[in-house]
Amino acid sequence: MVIERTLAIIKPDAVGGGVSGEILARIHKAGFRIVAIKSLRLTKAEAEGFYAVHRSRPFFADLTTFMSSGKVVVMVLEAENAIARWRDIMGATDPAKAAPGTIRREFGSSIQNNCTHGSDAPDTATFEIGYFFPGVDLI
Ligand code: GDP
Helix, strand or coil, rough: CCCEEEEECCHHHHHHHHCHHHHHHHHHHHHCEEEEEEEEEECHHHHHEEEEEECCCCCCCHHHHHHCCCCCEEEEEEEEEEHHHHHHHHHCCCCCCCCCCCCCHHCCCCCCCCCEEEEECHHHHHHHHHHHHCCCCCC
């Protein structure tokens, strides 16, 4: 198994709802190493840059307004198979369709306000990690 890194975000709904600690506890229990972590509020333009791949989707404006509506916690997580494992722990995009026990099922409230983000492939993980931690030595 290859050690991988992924970008995880605790979204504004979860930070505002006071469940960041519970989500961080799950990250620790699942055995991820937190390589880097910071809390910030994205501007609308920064959210648009992060989600540029979704620019043509009908929900792009709503999504980027939501992602810039409050503070987020952004992390680089490291583990074997980190990308797929973090997505398994988050659950499906739509909390209503996510498996019982997953973070999105327990803490998400809609397909948009689904409490966490995780990179979906190695190339997107590289882009997303660089987007938030540019030029930083992640050791
Ligand atoms: P993810 O990889 O599971 O996060 O899902 P996607 O890459 O398909 O979508 C990115 C993010 O856009 C999701 O996490 C949601 O916050 C949001 N999103 C996805 N589908 C919809 C939708 O149909 N409507 C709205 N409003 N937001 C959506």
